[in-house]
Amino acid sequence: MIGLGKSISHTKVSISYGWNQEKEAVVVYRQHLSGETPMEITQEFKIIQSQNQKCKRNTLSFVLSPTIEDGRELKSTELKKITERFVQEMGLHEQQAIAFVHRNRSHIHIHLYVNRINFEGNAYKDNYIGKRSQLAAEKVARQLGMTTVREVQQQELNMVKDVRAEIKQIHEQVMSEMGPRDFDQYIIYMKQRDVEVVPSINKHNQLQGFRFEHKRENLKGSHVHRSMSIRKIAEQIGFDQREVQQIVNDNSMYLLGKTVRVSSNLAMALAKKVIKLTVKKSIGLGM
Template sequence: MIGKAKSCIGGFSIFKYVIDDKKGMELMRNNLCGETPLEIFQEMKIIQDQNQRATNKLISMVLSPHINDGENLSRKELKNITKEFLEGLDIDLDKSMFIAFLHTEKEHKHIHILLNRVDEKGRLLKDHHIGKQAQWSAHRVAEKNNLISAKQLRIDKIKESEIMDDSKTLRKEIYQKHLNVLAAKPITMEKYFAEMLKKNIQFLPAINKQGQLQGFRVRDIDSPTDMKASDVHRNMGLKNLLSTGLYFETDNFILNDKLQEIQQLNEPKEQGREVISNSAQTYTNNHSYLFKTSFTASQAEDDLGRKRKKKNKR
């Protein structure tokens, strides 16, 4: 619902435009007897002529319900919200001279109100900030009657914009933390996650129906707010993280074929042989003594010499 109001000279042309049976119907009036636009104009002018100092002697208002509300509101309901709108502007409905005319010629129903600004004693109705007052009065009427308020829509839009700005700032902060962690060269994904957690950024795995790791959601512990890692920045998506050279040290997650290829490429290689694969892990555990750092090259030569001596004795 939108409410508009302004003071104007109030010539006959505005009465002719508003009071037109081809455009709609009269909704309500007060202290007026005339039938035609000219008669109603002349009635108001008689009162207005008692004040020769003012120029703007008419207040023209428009009360426009939201298009969806306008389709459902009955004539009685439209009359009631018009009364409430005028009362919200501190207008005495019993003493004031006005006419409210409903325009239905367009899909968007709206109510025109012509209010005599001059009272019987020639005094002027205050019009200070009348436009703003009309907006708030329409907003209050909409709230009271569970109708859509244009002002509330604007307020919601501003809040949404503020939330978007806050979200944009948060994404920038998280991405900067990501860059700082990568600059320290964490090597493994586990180390990367641990360093990000120190900065109050937690990674939550997203698993698809096939049981594969689809990606991660990022949670800012301070907010708390969470979003897809790729929504923070595309470089923080799982594929792009692996593409930086990071790899999973453990096999806690099942990767799809493409990510598995990147994982295998990222896995480090020792001099002369690849790091022990998962399939050879059992062998490694059963022969762990072969990989102890205390087992030196000289000890290996001594063991080989003893074995040869035993063979020659046989």
């Protein structure tokens, strides 16, 4: 579960959003309130807020988002318990508060609004409220056996790690089995194996590198593996020597039907390739 929090000044607008019937909103928690409409709730907040004219952002807005898997199993009573625990962890159990659950999407979430001003007219300290909200939500998730934000992040990291490994394996297969002679062939062969290779071209029409799209992940080449920067890929491709020489001389190349400029790093890598090819050819001729 992920928790987000901030201080706001637009109380009525926010509560109206929370109570939006188009989002199938249902009240799952209320505290020290009797109103039945956004206007009535806002007025009850304002009566207490009038005791502290210095505080402008006098309402606290939180969003609690269980994972999609956890959310499918949660009933209103359980959503109420989540909210109660969160309010307790944040030290807001004596404040006016109301919370709604939105079920209009597969990823259900709770909108919680709390009066920042207490009944004595004191403002709740909102220092680092975003971080504190995140930590409180994580603690509540652990208490209730739900997935924590750290676990979600670890799952995402594991997924990216697996995708990186797949892309690298496909890249190595393309290089060893297909032997592409230029970038165009490399891009085509990778696409045949469900990896979209997208050239990164800056505003000066200069080829900077490649991004790799696979299984909904979009990764920079060097983030897939250090051996997959555009310079390293260029060194692995079996470019025709004359074509390489022309690219180095013109500082540009033909890519996917367009002429693009090449970066100094790529030009240098290709220049080294020309030298290696020339030396290899000379050795073969016994020179």
